[in-house]
Amino acid sequence: MISLKNISKSFDGSRVLEKLTVEIRTGETFVIMGKSGCGKSVMLKIILRLLIPDEGSIFIDGVDTTNFDEDAMMPFRRKIGMLFQGAALFDSMNVWQNLAFPLFEHTETPEDEIADKIAELLSFVGLDGSQDKMPSELSGGMKKRVALARAMITEPSYVFFDEPTTGLDPVTSGKINDLIIRTRERFGVTSIVVTHDLVSAMKVGTRFAFIDDGKIAFEGTRSELLSSSNPELREFLKDAEWQDRY
Amino acid sequence: MKSIRRPLNNVYDYFNLVAQAFAGIVKKPYYFSEVLRQMENIGVQSLPIVLLTSTFVGMILAYQSGFAMAVFGAKMYIGTLVSISLVRELGPVLASVVVAGRIGAGTAAEIGSMLVTEQIDALRAMGTDPMKKLVSTRLLAGMIMIPVLVIIADMMGILGGGFIAYATFGLAPPFFKKTVIEALVIEDLVMSILKALFFSILIITLGCYSGLNVEGGTSGVGHATTRAVVLSIVFILITDYFLTVVLLKLLPGLSF
Numbered sequence: 001m002i003s004l005k006n007i008s009k010s011f012d013g014s015r016v017l018e019k020l021t022v023e024i025r026t027g028e029t030f031v032i033m034g035k036s037g038c039g040k041s042v043m044l045k046i047i048l049r050l051l052i053p054d055e056g057s058i059f060i061d062g063v064d065t066t067n068f069d070e071d072a073m074m075p076f077r078r079k080i081g082m083l084f085q086g087a088a089l090f091d092s093m094n095v096w097q098n099l100a101f102p103l104f105e106h107t108e109t110p111e112d113e114i115a116d117k118i119a120e121l122l123s124f125v126g127l128d129g130s131q132d133k134m135p136s137e138l139s140g141g142m143k144k145r146v147a148l149a150r151a152m153i154t155e156p157s158y159v160f161f162d163e164p165t166t167g168l169d170p171v172t173s174g175k176i177n178d179l180i181i182r183t184r185e186r187f188g189v190t191s192i193v194v195t196h197d198l199v200s201a202m203k204v205g206t207r208f209a210f211i212d213d214g215k216i217a218f219e220g221t222r223s224e225l226l227s228s229s230n231p232e233l234r235e236f237l238k239d240a241e242w243q244d245r246y
Numbered sequence: 247m248k249s250i251r252r253p254l255n256n257v258y259d260y261f262n263l264v265a266q267a268f269a270g271i272v273k274k275p276y277y278f279s280e281v282l283r284q285m286e287n288i289g290v291q292s293l294p295i296v297l298l299t300s301t302f303v304g305m306i307l308a309y310q311s312g313f314a315m316a317v318f319g320a321k322m323y324i325g326t327l328v329s330i331s332l333v334r335e336l337g338p339v340l341a342s343v344v345v346a347g348r349i350g351a352g353t354a355a356e357i358g359s360m361l362v363t364e365q366i367d368a369l370r371a372m373g374t375d376p377m378k379k380l381v382s383t384r385l386l387a388g389m390i391m392i393p394v395l396v397i398i399a400d401m402m403g404i405l406g407g408g409f410i411a412y413a414t415f416g417l418a419p420p421f422f423k424k425t426v427i428e429a430l431v432i433e434d435l436v437m438s439i440l441k442a443l444f445f446s447i448l449i450i451t452l453g454c455y456s457g458l459n460v461e462g463g464t465s466g467v468g469h470a471t472t473r474a475v476v477l478s479i480v481f482i483l484i485t486d487y488f489l490t491v492v493l494l495k496l497l498p499g500l501s502f
């Protein structure tokens with residue numbers, strides 16, 4: 001379980017998050033929606049302590065990691081696989097090296113074992129045999145799938161997906177949605193999916209939240225989401241539907 | 247007040263980066279293969295342009311000074327003047343400026359684009375210290391390879407000077423060689439290498455600092471690249487002045 005309590009964060013005096021409180025329960029796929037620029041990525045980075053909140057506290061599996069330094073944070077970061085918005089593959093390394101990187105860095109795993117693991121994960125994301133490709137040779141959707149494989153290689157118990165389908169065509173988005181679901185089923189991970197793609201949200205989510213004005217403006221199930229009377233959320237849903245139709 | 251706080255913060259951040267980069271060189275884990283990769287990039291790949299520019303600088307120096315010295319009937323001292331100016335000043339400064347153009351810009355661009363594409367965040371999320379992995383490795387590689395390049399530049403410049411001394415002023419190569427050897431003392435070489443060492447630190451850390459402080463997404467990478475080169479060149483020249491003053495005091499073997 002991950003919980004954020006009264007998290008605030010500003011950049012150069014402008015408030016992004018203001019006393020945001022939320023809890024992500026073990027086993028769920030928690031979908032966070034909100035307008036672009038509302039602080040969704042910032043929230044994920046605060047959990048990983050890539051950004052430091054101005055106030056509030058963070059608990060990961062019951063441990064208060066709010067004031068942890070980089071070293072103390074290490075075991076908690078390894079519990080979390082993060083799929084960045086632009087995939088963030090290392091472009092000086094090929095697919096194999098990208099996937100092996102976290103294991104080489106922190107484990108003594110023998111190389112043949114790493115190779116087996118990489119082959120298995122690439123097969124899971126449907127990219128058998130692309131070990132030697134460079135990131136620049138991959139399409140946007142393929143990059144995201146490699147990035148998912150890399151996020152899974154340290155066997156995390158949480159996976160964060162930052163806009164996994166943004167910028168992808170509907171068919172590729174569909175494949176990524178399937179992968180998010182299969183990742184939960186096969187590895188039993190708890191996921192946070194940040195998105196403004198309503199189709200994707202509905203497909204993968206088990207619980208939903210909407211960020212507005214730096215806070216969680218809505219939190220609940222699918223039917224509660226669709227029947228919510230929050231005006232900002234209603235407008236967001238309307239815009240999202242409009243985008244899907246055209 | 248805000249307008250002054252920002253540049254002061256930047257200076258503080260920069261020195262912080264330099265300190266962390268040095269600390270990262272000695273702290274485990276060591277990224278040997280990354281250091282080698284950077285040594286090849288900084289050293290081997292800069293070699294052609296350093297060879298070319300330093301040879302021509304030596305030739306120009308001999309040509310210009312040769313005519314001036316001929317007026318006083320002193321053209322046999324071309325070797326003395328060329329070798330001392332090259333080893334103490336022009337070798338380290340010009341080779342470093344050329345390397346700053348290549349490596350300062352390349353470093354800022356590479357690290358800057360890693361920053362805007364969240365690769366730096368990805369490194370940290372996987373528990374890797376980007377300062378160690380990206381900055382310390384480059385700093386170590388630069389501190390090894392840039393002095394080597396400077397020594398090569400010194401030698402090529404002297405060869406270029408010797409060629410012009412012979413071709414334009416008719417000085418026999420063995421005589422030129424003799425004047426060079428008599429002119430140079432070990433302290434000249436020490437000065438050359440110490441300057442190269444300081445300049446290498448400037449080039450690498452300013453390149454990394456600019457890259458890590460890209461603002462405004464992809465378009466910011468271009469600005470960072472320019473800033474890295476301009477800052478490096480300006481600070482190479484400023485540092486050169488102070489190093490020259492200090493080293494002339496500290497190294498008693500240096501005389502004019």
Ligand SMILES: Nc1ncnc2c1ncn2[C@@H]1O[C@H](COP(=O)(O)OP(=O)(O)O)[C@@H](O)[C@H]1O
Nearest residue numbers: 011012016034035036037038039040041042043
């Ligand atoms: N490292 C940073 N430095 C300064 N401002 C930032 C930084 N990261 C995010 N921001 C700002 O915070 C706001 C929220 O960003 P983000 O969380 O990326 O939005 P989104 O909800 O689209 O993911 C934006 O206005 C962005 O400009």
Ligand SMILES: [Mg+2]
Nearest residue numbers: 040041085162
């Ligand atoms: Mg975002």
